[in-house]
Amino acid sequence: MLAGYETTSTALAYATYELARHPEVLQKLQAEIDQLPLGNGDSSDEKTKEYPDYDVVAQMPYMDMFVSEVLRMYPIANTVINRCASEDTIVQGIKIEKGTLVHADIYSIHYDRDLWGPEDPYVFFPERHETKRHPMAYLPFGAGPRQCIGMRFALIEMKMLLVRMLRKYSILPDNVPYTRHYHLTPYCQQPDDDDEQDEEITNIKDKIEGKPIIFSELNKQKVTSEQLLLCWHIPIPFSFLPVNRIATQLQIHDIEDREPCSSSCENHGRCMRCTNNKSLFFCQCEHGYSGPRCNIQHRCSCTNDSYCLTSSICVCSLHKFGPRCHLKNSIYQSNNTSCQHNGLCTTHDDRISFRKFTYFCKEDYSGERCESRNNEITIPLHETITTIASSLFIHFITAFSNVKHEQITLFSN
Ligand code: HEM
Structure with a gap:
């Protein structure tokens, strides 16, 4: 898994990070992508447009320099480049005894000014790869007979993905300061029962069991700090990476289990212990406030039928999307009737696919459009x-x- 999967995906995470930091690099890369031939002389070949072939992607000088620069600055597998001396030897006057593990210091090599100048090696600058360097100056895939066997595959995989992604999307920096504090607002949708919508959530576990939890249909005026209920402490495993994937199971306990604690949450928050680690706590902020101490006030620019989680995060209602929830999900609306047995269907993401649906079926129903009744077996007779x-x-x-x-x-x- 580490060799074939984490390596390429982590390198791609760094690639997107650098693209967000360098719009001029993004622009050059997109210009090169836009000039790629569309299919084998047939510009109507939609499939080739989407999946440029190996030969096309291999002929992209700027893309090549971009990927090389990403792997120079972030040689993600540097720790595995080591060798064990099979006999006593002397290298440049240094005696290395048999059995000694020798580890190559890749970062020092990749950031060496003599090897990578004259431009500052700490600056992301793809064009530096136009100059031919010493073959051992660039070692993201190691060297010699034990060099990475997946190198060519990884490079083409990265380039393919970047071509496909940057053809449609641009990567832009977030202009709000980075924060690691997130509040999840669980809310149990009860589509056909208007009376239930106003009911205060007193026992989350009972409400959630057997029903979908969705973050939607919150009326901004009605949300109070009471609805920011739980906190989980989930450590970030590789905090040095710009992007981390975390898969975790969130155990939801009864709200009565919450234990208050004493810590300064300024005037707009309440101190609560984390569900999975009682020694840690979080400040449960009032609506309109966020931050570790609930002292950051923010103006909400989300639409009225959405919920403003922080100044930068809007939780949209089911039929809306976009950064401020201004955009209407027409697919959801036009296909609403095709969702059977009073269920609600919405597209996963209509920018990616119009056909894939997320369904919120009523109890006892399932299927893409809530068409099947659970535990029902149909036996046709000939x-x-x-x-x-x-x-x-x-x-x-x-x-x-x-x-x-x-x-x-x-x-x-
Ligand atoms: C950006 C992506 C990747 C990077 C940066 C990377 C880097 C490395 C490095 C530094 C080594 C050790 C080389 C040495 O000791 O000299 C290595 C070995 C290896 N890599 Fe990769 N790798 C990547 C992707 C892949 C992929 C996609 C595969 C498989 C499909 C793969 C399979 C392997 C294998 C099997 C080895 C062990 C080779 C041996 O010991 O003979 N790698 N990789």
Whole structure:
């Protein structure tokens, strides 16, 4: 997994990080991508437009320099480049005994001014790769017989993805300061029951069980600090990376389990202990305030039917999307009727696919459009049976492992 997956995805995370920091690099890369031939002489070939082939992507000088610069500045697998001396040896006057593990200091090599100047090696500058350097000055994939065997594959994979992504999207920097504090606002959607919508959530566990939890349909005026209920402490494993993927299971306990604590949450917050680590706490902020001590006031620019989590995060209602929830999800609206049994369907992300739906089905229903009833088995009878038989008895026996079997008999005339 580490060799074939984490390496390329982490390198791509750094690539997007540098693109966000350097709009001029993004522009040059997009200019090169826009000039790529669209298909084999046939510009209507949509598939080739989406998936440029190997030969096309391999002929992109600026892309090549860009990827090389990403891997020079972020040689992500530097720790695995080591060798064990199989016999006593002397290298430039230094005696290395048999069995000694020798580790190459890749960062010092990649940031060496003599090897990578005259431009400052601490600056992201793809054009530096136009100059031919010493072959051992660039070692993101190691060197020698044990060099990375996935190198060519990884490079083409990275380039393919960047071409496809940057053809449609630009990566822009976030202009708000980076914060690691997030509040999740769980809310149980009860689509057809308006009376229930106003009800205060007193026992989250009961409400959530068996129902989808979605972050939507919150009425801005009604949200109070009471609805920011829980906190989980989830450590970030590789905090030096600009992007981290975290998969975790959030255990939801009864709200009564919450224990108050004493810490300064200024005037607009309440100190609460974290659900999975009682020694840690968080400040439960009033609406309109955020930050570790609830002392950051923000103006909300989300639409009225959405919820302003912080000054930069809007939680949109089901049929809206966009950074400020101004955009209407027309797909959701036009397909709403195709969602059966009073369920709600919305596209995963209509910028990616118009066909993939997320469904919020009523209890006992499931399927892409809530079409199937849970625990329902359909047994079709062949028409020869129904034509030759004048009446039918059908016995269904349900077998349970711990209680007596159950039998149901149906009679049809
Ligand atoms: C950007 C992506 C990648 C980077 C930066 C990277 C880097 C490295 C490095 C530094 C080594 C050690 C080389 C040495 O000791 O001299 C290595 C080894 C290896 N890599 Fe990669 N790698 C990447 C992607 C991949 C992919 C996609 C695969 C497989 C599909 C792969 C498979 C391997 C294998 C099997 C080895 C061990 C080779 C051996 O010991 O003979 N790598 N990689």
